[in-house]
Amino acid sequence: xxxxxxxxxxxxxxxxxxxIREALNKQEEHLELPETVSSVGDLIxxxxxxxPEAASIFNSDRSILIAVxxxxxxxxxxxxxxxxVAFFPPMTGG
Numbered sequence: 569x570x571x572x573x574x575x576x577x578x579x580x581x582x583x584x585x586x587x588i589r590e591a592l593n594k595q596e597e598h599l600e601l602p603e604t605v606s607s608v609g610d611l612i613x614x615x616x617x618x619x620p621e622a623a624s625i626f627n628s629d630r631s632i633l634i635a636v637x638x639x640x641x642x643x644x645x646x647x648x649x650x651x652x653v654a655f656f657p658p659m660t661g662g
Contacts, residue, residue: 578600578650579599579650580598580600580601580605580611580647580649580650580651580652582597582599582653582654583595583653583654583655584654584656585654585656586657587657588625588656591621591624591625592622592625593621605647606646606647607643607646608634608641608644608647608653609643609644610647611653631657632655632656632657633658634654634655635656636651636653637652
């Protein structure tokens with residue numbers, strides 16, 4: 569299989585939690601990794617252009633935490649094929 573064929577079949581597993589899940593009305597999605605997406609920031613930009621609901625979440629002033637493969641990440645984090653990306657609001661506890 570060539571690199572281009574592997575790239576086409578590479579997927580991201582995206583999970584949404586709490587208020588983000590409610591706003592998007594979905595818990596998860598599996599997204600073919602677009603060639604233009606290499607970082608979490610690129611992924612967020614892609615999601616914003618794909619969905620008005622995502623735009624309202626990611627363009628808002630609310631703080632959103634990001635994890636890649638269950639490790640806290642930033643928008644600069646480089647993505648790899650088959651990564652698991654999670655978006656969730658800050659958690660509070662007591």
